[in-house]
Amino acid sequence: MSTPEIVFRIGGAAGDGVSSTAESFAKMCSRSGLHAWTYSSYQSVIRGGHVWTQVRGGNQPLLSHGTDPNVLVCLNQQTMDVHQGDVLEGGAIVFDSDLVKPDPSKLRKDVRLLGIPLRKMAQTITPTGIVRNTVALGAAVRLCDIDFRHVESAFQDIWGDKKPEVVAHNIQAAKLGVEAVQQAGGSLKLGLRFTEVPRYLMTGNEAVALGALAAGVRFHAQYPMTPASSILHWMAAHGPQRGVVVKQVEDELAAMNMAVGAGHAGVRSMVATSGGGFSLMVEAIGQAGMTETPLVAVVVQRGGPSTGLPTKTEQGDLNLVLGAGQGDWPRGILAPRNTRECFDLTAKAFNLAEVYQTPILILSDLYLGEGFRTVDKLDFNVPIVRGMMAADGGVAEGRYKRYAYTDSGVSPRVLPGTKGYQYIAATDEHMESGELISDILAGLPEFVEERRKMHEKRMRKLEGLRKDMPPPELWGSPNADLTLIHWGSTWGAAHEAIRHVEEDEGIRVNSLEFPALFPFHADETLRILKGVKKTLSMEANYTGQFARLLRAETGYKPNFTFPKYDGEPFTWREIADKILEVVA
Amino acid sequence: MKLEFELDTYKSEIKPTWCPGCGDYAVLNALQHALTTLQLEPWNVLIVSGIGCSSNLPHFLSTYGFHAIHGRAVAVAEGVKLANPDLHVIVTGGDGDGYGIGVGHFIHAMRRNLDLTYIVMNNEIYGLTTGQASPTSEMGMKTKSTPIVGVIENPIDPIALALSTGATYVARAFSGDVKQMSELVAKGLEHHGFSLIDALSPCVTYNKINTYDFFRKRVYDLNKEGHDPSDLKAAFMKALEWPVMQRDRIPLGLFYRNDKVPTYEDLEPAYKKGNPVKQALGVEDADEILREFL
Structure with a gap:
C-alpha cells in the first residue's frame, strides 16, 4: 500500500492565510491531474489560534485526508511544536528560519529541514511581507514537482484581472520559494504521475448547491452558520442570474417559514443550516409536514451541544432531525457519504419532496461539507419529477x-x-x-x-417514500470476519481502513452503510445482517444515535461500537486500530 | 354596472366562529369590501395568517389561504410572494402574533418593503388563550397573567415602529368604522410596497378596558384634521399621540404613504429570468458553472 502521494500540511495562526494557501495547493494538485482531498482544522476566531489544513493528492482515487504529512509548512512556532513529529521519513519541513525553531530530537529520521527566511524574502516584494505564505507554497510546489504553470493559473483565478499587481507579487513570492528549495536539494521525488487533464475540485457544500441548481431550485433561504455558510455564499453568487431567489434572512425561523411559503407557492425551495439553526426551524418544518408542503432542508452538522464546537465535525444531529417537530409527520432523511452523493442526493431530494409533498432532510457534516475533494464531471441532466398536480x-x-x-x-x-x-x-x-x-x-x-x-393519510406517504429512498449497501468482501456499520462522511476513512487491514493484516472486513436513514429499510437491513458475522458500529457522536435507530427498527444490536466525539473526523488509522482490537 | 365579483363571491361556505360582537367581523367585512372594490380575482389572492382568534379569518374567504403557525405568518407570506410575485399576498393576524412572537419578521418585512398588505387585528389582549396580557396591553392593565399590579411594560407602538422600519403605507383603522377601514385596506392593497393596517378590533370577552365605547370616545380621523401622509416627520408626531403620549385622542387614518420607494421585488435580480414559479427548470450553462471547479 505505498502508492505515491502528496500529503501537504500547513499550519499557523488564523489570519496567516493557511486555508487559502492550502486551497491553492489543492487546486494545483487537481490541475495536475491528481485526485485531491483536504481537511481544515480551524477555530472560531478571525485572528490567532492554531489553524492547520491538510491536502492529500494522489494518482488513485482518495478516501480520506490521510494521516501523516510528507510536507509540513510551519508559519509559526506552535505548528512546529505540534506537528514536527508527524512528518514522514523522507519528508520535509518548510519553516520561517527567523521565527521558528525545530527540535531535531522529535523528528523521524531523514526529514529534511528547510529553514527559509519567509518573511524577509516576502518583504523584498511588499513591505508588509504579506506574501510569506506564498513563498512557502512555492517551496512545497517544488518539493512535490508540481508544474509552476498551475501556480500562475491559480493566482490568476483568485485575483485575476482586478488585481494584477497581487497576482504578480504572489508569482514572484512563489518563485523565491521554488529557488530556495532548488538550492537546498530540490524535490522530494515522490514519484507521482501528472497529466494534462484537470479534475473537478469542490466542497460537499458546493456539491449540494450544484445538485439543487441542477434540480431546479428557485428559492433558497439561509442564515449564516458554520459549517453551512458556503452553501449560501455559492448560491448568492450563482443563483440569481439563473432565476433563483436567494435570501439571507433575519433568523432560521424566517428561513424555514419562507421556504414553506415558497414551496407552497410552487417553486422548488430549500434551506441550509447547522444543528443550532435547525433547532430554530423545528416548529416550522412540522408546519410543512402538516400542510404537505415540499421542501429540502440541508443540515451540515458540527460539534454540539449548544454552540458546541463551531469549527469541528460531528454526527450528533440525527436524533434532532429524526424527532424534529411536535407530533408525527412524514419525513425523509438522506445522508450523503461523499461529495458526489452530496450532488446526487440533493437533486433526488427535490423529487422526493414534491412527489411526497413533504420535507426531505439532507444530513451532512463539517468534514464532508467544507472539505475540498476531486470529483468526476457532474451530469446536470438529473431527472425532474414534480409529482401529482x-x-x-x-x-x-x-x-x-x-x-x-x-x-x-x-x-x-x-x-x-x-x-x-x-x-x-x-x-x-x-x-x-x-x-x-x-x-x-x-x-x-x-x-x-x-x-x-x-x-393515517399523511403517515401513509412513508410507505411509498421508503421504497424510493436508496437502500442500505453492503460493500466489500463477502464472508467477512467483521462488518463495519456506519453512515455519512465516515465512509471514506472506513473504506480506506478496510483496504489496509485486508492487505496488511489479511483480515476480511466489509461495510454496511446507509445513504438513507429514514424511513428506515428495516427488512433489507435485517436480510443483510443475517449474513454477517460480527459488527462494529462507528459514528461521530456520544450515544450511538444511529445504532439506536438500527436497534429500534430491527432489534439488532451491533457487537462493538466506536463512538467518537472529539471534533476530529475519523482517520483510517484509528479505524484500522479499532478493527484489530475487536477481531483479536 | 354589474360587477364580475360581487361581495358574496369573496365569502366561503364557512361561517366565522368569533364571539358575537367581536371586532374581527368588521375586519372581515372591510376586507371583503376592499376585494370587491378592487375586483381582484379570488384565485390570485392568497391570505396568510398565524394563530389566534383573528387568524381564522382566511377560512371565511373564497381566496387561497395559508393558516400558518403562531407568529410566522409574515415570513410564510414573504416566501409566497418571493416565489410568485404575481399573487396578491395579504397577511392577517392578531397583536400577539404580529407584535409579540412574530415581531422580528414584522420588522424585517417592512425593512424589505415587500409588496405585502398586513392587517393586524389589534385587541390588546390574548383572546384565544383566554385573556393574558399582549404586547399592546396598556400599562396597569390587569389580566390573567398580570393579576396583581397589572402590566408593567410599555405597550408596543406599531405605527411608530412601522414608520421607523421602512413600511411605505402605514394606517390605523377601527372596527367601529367599517367604511373607513375598507378604504384604508383597499388603498393598502393598491399600494406598491409594504402596507400596515393596524385595525383596532375590540375583544368583547377578555378586554373590558379597550371596548368599542373606549375607542368611540377617543378616535378621530387624522386626515380630516389636515395631516399630510407624505410628511414622515408629521406622521411620527401623530403616531406618538397614542399609546405613547396621551390617552384622550386616538388618530385613525393614513399616517404615511410613499410610492417612490422601490420594493424588494423591484430590486430582486432573480426576476430578470421571470416569475420563479413560472420559470422552466433545468440549467442551461452547466459546463460554464462547472468550469470554475477545474
Missing part, C-alpha cells in the same frame, strides 16, 4: 379537496393562482377540503374518525 386533469368537480384521501396518502396538489381550486392549507388538523376540525368540530364522533383518517 390536480389541475393537470382540468377543473375540479365540486369543491376541490386538497387533502383528498388516497391509497398512497399523496393528494394531487394545485398551485395558488389556479382558477377554481381555491383552498386553505392549515397547520391545524383539517378535513380533505382543508377546513379545520380542530376548533368547534374536534371531539364530535364523526370528526374523531376524520382526524384518524387524515393522520
Whole structure:
C-alpha cells in the first residue's frame, strides 16, 4: 500500500492565510491531474489560534485526508511544536528560519529541514511581507514537482484581472520559494504521475448547491452558520442570474417559514443550516409536514451541544432531525457519504419532496461539507419529477379537496393562482377540503374518525417514500470476519481502513452503510445482517444515535461500537486500530 | 354596472366562529369590501395568517389561504410572494402574533418593503388563550397573567415602529368604522410596497378596558384634521399621540404613504429570468458553472 502521494500540511495562526494557501495547493494538485482531498482544522476566531489544513493528492482515487504529512509548512512556532513529529521519513519541513525553531530530537529520521527566511524574502516584494505564505507554497510546489504553470493559473483565478499587481507579487513570492528549495536539494521525488487533464475540485457544500441548481431550485433561504455558510455564499453568487431567489434572512425561523411559503407557492425551495439553526426551524418544518408542503432542508452538522464546537465535525444531529417537530409527520432523511452523493442526493431530494409533498432532510457534516475533494464531471441532466398536480386533469368537480384521501396518502396538489381550486392549507388538523376540525368540530364522533383518517393519510406517504429512498449497501468482501456499520462522511476513512487491514493484516472486513436513514429499510437491513458475522458500529457522536435507530427498527444490536466525539473526523488509522482490537 | 365579483363571491361556505360582537367581523367585512372594490380575482389572492382568534379569518374567504403557525405568518407570506410575485399576498393576524412572537419578521418585512398588505387585528389582549396580557396591553392593565399590579411594560407602538422600519403605507383603522377601514385596506392593497393596517378590533370577552365605547370616545380621523401622509416627520408626531403620549385622542387614518420607494421585488435580480414559479427548470450553462471547479 505505498502508492505515491502528496500529503501537504500547513499550519499557523488564523489570519496567516493557511486555508487559502492550502486551497491553492489543492487546486494545483487537481490541475495536475491528481485526485485531491483536504481537511481544515480551524477555530472560531478571525485572528490567532492554531489553524492547520491538510491536502492529500494522489494518482488513485482518495478516501480520506490521510494521516501523516510528507510536507509540513510551519508559519509559526506552535505548528512546529505540534506537528514536527508527524512528518514522514523522507519528508520535509518548510519553516520561517527567523521565527521558528525545530527540535531535531522529535523528528523521524531523514526529514529534511528547510529553514527559509519567509518573511524577509516576502518583504523584498511588499513591505508588509504579506506574501510569506506564498513563498512557502512555492517551496512545497517544488518539493512535490508540481508544474509552476498551475501556480500562475491559480493566482490568476483568485485575483485575476482586478488585481494584477497581487497576482504578480504572489508569482514572484512563489518563485523565491521554488529557488530556495532548488538550492537546498530540490524535490522530494515522490514519484507521482501528472497529466494534462484537470479534475473537478469542490466542497460537499458546493456539491449540494450544484445538485439543487441542477434540480431546479428557485428559492433558497439561509442564515449564516458554520459549517453551512458556503452553501449560501455559492448560491448568492450563482443563483440569481439563473432565476433563483436567494435570501439571507433575519433568523432560521424566517428561513424555514419562507421556504414553506415558497414551496407552497410552487417553486422548488430549500434551506441550509447547522444543528443550532435547525433547532430554530423545528416548529416550522412540522408546519410543512402538516400542510404537505415540499421542501429540502440541508443540515451540515458540527460539534454540539449548544454552540458546541463551531469549527469541528460531528454526527450528533440525527436524533434532532429524526424527532424534529411536535407530533408525527412524514419525513425523509438522506445522508450523503461523499461529495458526489452530496450532488446526487440533493437533486433526488427535490423529487422526493414534491412527489411526497413533504420535507426531505439532507444530513451532512463539517468534514464532508467544507472539505475540498476531486470529483468526476457532474451530469446536470438529473431527472425532474414534480409529482401529482390536480389541475393537470382540468377543473375540479365540486369543491376541490386538497387533502383528498388516497391509497398512497399523496393528494394531487394545485398551485395558488389556479382558477377554481381555491383552498386553505392549515397547520391545524383539517378535513380533505382543508377546513379545520380542530376548533368547534374536534371531539364530535364523526370528526374523531376524520382526524384518524387524515393522520393515517399523511403517515401513509412513508410507505411509498421508503421504497424510493436508496437502500442500505453492503460493500466489500463477502464472508467477512467483521462488518463495519456506519453512515455519512465516515465512509471514506472506513473504506480506506478496510483496504489496509485486508492487505496488511489479511483480515476480511466489509461495510454496511446507509445513504438513507429514514424511513428506515428495516427488512433489507435485517436480510443483510443475517449474513454477517460480527459488527462494529462507528459514528461521530456520544450515544450511538444511529445504532439506536438500527436497534429500534430491527432489534439488532451491533457487537462493538466506536463512538467518537472529539471534533476530529475519523482517520483510517484509528479505524484500522479499532478493527484489530475487536477481531483479536 | 354589474360587477364580475360581487361581495358574496369573496365569502366561503364557512361561517366565522368569533364571539358575537367581536371586532374581527368588521375586519372581515372591510376586507371583503376592499376585494370587491378592487375586483381582484379570488384565485390570485392568497391570505396568510398565524394563530389566534383573528387568524381564522382566511377560512371565511373564497381566496387561497395559508393558516400558518403562531407568529410566522409574515415570513410564510414573504416566501409566497418571493416565489410568485404575481399573487396578491395579504397577511392577517392578531397583536400577539404580529407584535409579540412574530415581531422580528414584522420588522424585517417592512425593512424589505415587500409588496405585502398586513392587517393586524389589534385587541390588546390574548383572546384565544383566554385573556393574558399582549404586547399592546396598556400599562396597569390587569389580566390573567398580570393579576396583581397589572402590566408593567410599555405597550408596543406599531405605527411608530412601522414608520421607523421602512413600511411605505402605514394606517390605523377601527372596527367601529367599517367604511373607513375598507378604504384604508383597499388603498393598502393598491399600494406598491409594504402596507400596515393596524385595525383596532375590540375583544368583547377578555378586554373590558379597550371596548368599542373606549375607542368611540377617543378616535378621530387624522386626515380630516389636515395631516399630510407624505410628511414622515408629521406622521411620527401623530403616531406618538397614542399609546405613547396621551390617552384622550386616538388618530385613525393614513399616517404615511410613499410610492417612490422601490420594493424588494423591484430590486430582486432573480426576476430578470421571470416569475420563479413560472420559470422552466433545468440549467442551461452547466459546463460554464462547472468550469470554475477545474
